[in-house]
Amino acid sequence: xxxxxxxAIATSLFADPTRAKMLQTLLDARFHTVxxxxxxxxxxxxxxxxxxxxxxxxxxxxxKKYGRHRYYQFISKDMVxxxxxxxxxxxxxxxxxxxxFDQNQAIRYARTCYDHLAGKLGVLLTDTLVENNILQKNxxxxxxTQTGEKFLINFGINxxxxxxxxxxxxxxxxxxxxxxxxxxxxxxxxxLEHLFNLKWIVRLSxxxxxxxxxxxxxxxxxxxxxxxx
Amino acid sequence: xxxxxxxAIATSLFADPTRAKMLQTLLDARFHTVxxxxxxxxxxxxxxxxxxxxxxxxxxxxxKKYGRHRYYQFISKDMVxxxxxxxxxxxxxxxxxxxxFDQNQAIRYARTCYDHLAGKLGVLLTDTLVENNILQKNxxxxxxTQTGEKFLINFGINxxxxxxxxxxxxxxxxxxxxxxxxxxxxxxxxxLEHLFNLKWIVRLSxxxxxxxxxxxxxxxxxxxxxxxx
DNA sequence: CAAATTTGTAGACTATCATCGAAATATGGA
DNA sequence: TCCATATTTCGATGATAGTCTACAAATTTG
Numbered sequence: 001x002x003x004x005x006x007x008a009i010a011t012s013l014f015a016d017p018t019r020a021k022m023l024q025t026l027l028d029a030r031f032h033t034v035x036x037x038x039x040x041x042x043x044x045x046x047x048x049x050x051x052x053x054x055x056x057x058x059x060x061x062x063x064k065k066y067g068r069h070r071y072y073q074f075i076s077k078d079m080v081x082x083x084x085x086x087x088x089x090x091x092x093x094x095x096x097x098x099x100x101f102d103q104n105q106a107i108r109y110a111r112t113c114y115d116h117l118a119g120k121l122g123v124l125l126t127d128t129l130v131e132n133n134i135l136q137k138n139x140x141x142x143x144x145t146q147t148g149e150k151f152l153i154n155f156g157i158n159x160x161x162x163x164x165x166x167x168x169x170x171x172x173x174x175x176x177x178x179x180x181x182x183x184x185x186x187x188x189x190x191x192l193e194h195l196f197n198l199k200w201i202v203r204l205s206x207x208x209x210x211x212x213x214x215x216x217x218x219x220x221x222x223x224x225x226x227x228x229x
Numbered sequence: 230x231x232x233x234x235x236x237a238i239a240t241s242l243f244a245d246p247t248r249a250k251m252l253q254t255l256l257d258a259r260f261h262t263v264x265x266x267x268x269x270x271x272x273x274x275x276x277x278x279x280x281x282x283x284x285x286x287x288x289x290x291x292x293k294k295y296g297r298h299r300y301y302q303f304i305s306k307d308m309v310x311x312x313x314x315x316x317x318x319x320x321x322x323x324x325x326x327x328x329x330f331d332q333n334q335a336i337r338y339a340r341t342c343y344d345h346l347a348g349k350l351g352v353l354l355t356d357t358l359v360e361n362n363i364l365q366k367n368x369x370x371x372x373x374t375q376t377g378e379k380f381l382i383n384f385g386i387n388x389x390x391x392x393x394x395x396x397x398x399x400x401x402x403x404x405x406x407x408x409x410x411x412x413x414x415x416x417x418x419x420x421l422e423h424l425f426n427l428k429w430i431v432r433l434s435x436x437x438x439x440x441x442x443x444x445x446x447x448x449x450x451x452x453x454x455x456x457x458x
Numbered sequence: 459c460a461a462a463t464t465t466g467t468a469g470a471c472t473a474t475c476a477t478c479g480a481a482a483t484a485t486g487g488a
Numbered sequence: 489t490c491c492a493t494a495t496t497t498c499g500a501t502g503a504t505a506g507t508c509t510a511c512a513a514a515t516t517t518g
Contacts, residue, residue, distance in 0.1 A: 068485040
């Protein structure tokens with residue numbers, strides 16, 4: 001290969017449909033085997049292996065070996081906002097089947113954006129926190145109000161340990177499907193984890209979409225006045 | 230083309246070395262002709278024309294016609310942080326000639342990041358504004374202090390008109406060459422424009438690198454205590 | 459009006475990349 | 489130890505994209 005612009009090398013990672021599918025699968029922050037990634041991308045394990053070798057070479061995934069299984073995961077969260085912002089400028093995807101439509105709707109409704117909640121639910125939750133004066137929007141960040149501190153402590157969030165983390169506390173993340181901001185950062189991560197622990201939402205297999213449980217529907221309404229029905 | 234991931238479509242724009250070069254040229258926010266872009270990318274005008282057609286189709290550039298010249302420019306600033314963040318994950322570029330080394334140094338030293346100042350100088354200026362209590366860093370934003378308001382008004386910045394703009398006021402932008410933040414947003418734009426107007430810095434031909442003038446060296450030192458020698 | 463310049467289009471060519479089948483390697487289980 | 493499973497490697501193949509030459513179209517200049 002000739003002397004090539006490094007921008008092209010970086011983006012060529014995403015510029016193949018198969019790799020793009022695999023990368024979006026990896027956005028659920030879980031470990032995935034070669035076979036799983038092959039299935040989700042609709043290619044053979046040989047093809048998946050070829051692509052994973054490329055991503056290893058360019059240091060965007062890491063691999064852990066357990067017996068004959070290889071578990072792949074993103075090396076760093078830095079990829080996440082890049083991928084989300086690339087999705088913001090991506091053209092609309094054509095839907096060719098009912099299954100694809102359902103999957104698309106599910107992803108748009110509620111998904112993990114690596115370690116925080118995104119989609120319609122993520123944006124609605126963020127809006128609700130702002131409307132209830134728990135958070136205040138300030139350009140590309142959210143500020144936690146005093147009212148909000150009380151509420152979150154009461155809700156079960158350990159603010160002290162979150163504040164110790166060396167990362168953005170309450171960052172805005174531009175939601176590609178809603179084209180508005182949802183809450184990211186350490187607080188976004190803590191809230192997502194807490195929602196899983198409370199079982200208001202659950203993970204699904206083979207997708208980074210998440211499902212609101214019956215309990216969740218009830219509790220979102222009771223605790224946050226969010227009507228999800 | 231088969232049913233393709235929209236992420237791949239979006240990123241394929243950047244994933245070709247020629248297009249990547251053209252896009253980085255366009256990052257200087259100026260209009261460029263087909264011939265200019267062809268030259269900066271090292272291809273024939275026909276090849277440049279082919280690539281520009283693709284970018285037009287995917288709505289990232291706009292074209293204005295004046296006689297037989299076609300002037301291309303980015304449609305939106307939204308591409309800029311995406312490109313900068315992609316450059317953050319890009320591998321280091323190999324330097325094969327002294328000229329390339331000089332160009333690389335110039336770009337790293339001081340460049341326009343579409344409409345604000347980036348590079349070593351951009352980060353140093355930002356640091357200086359923070360150290361002198363003109364700005365305060367707050368996660369992904371800067372806050373203008375009262376001291377800072379007085380300073381900037383005195384410096385010749387029209388804060389009132391900037392505040393009216395519907396965009397981020399003083400956003401952080403991650404500098405790919407320094408791997409630290411420089412000031413972006415409406416304030417970043419105003420300061421860059423003002424530095425051009427004061428002739429402390431000047432644009433160069435065929436590059437988005439900017440040059441600090443002799444006057445600029447003097448004034449940066451006198452007004453901001455920045456030693457650029 | 460002819461020549462020059464800029465840009466776009468068509469077609470051919472080349473290089474590169476992604477794919478899979480077959481086979482090899484590594485590991486686990488019976 | 490043999491068989492099964494997961495993954496990687498190799499080689500072949502086909503598809504696609506980017507390139508340039510040649511030419512056409514639009515506009516400007518002399």
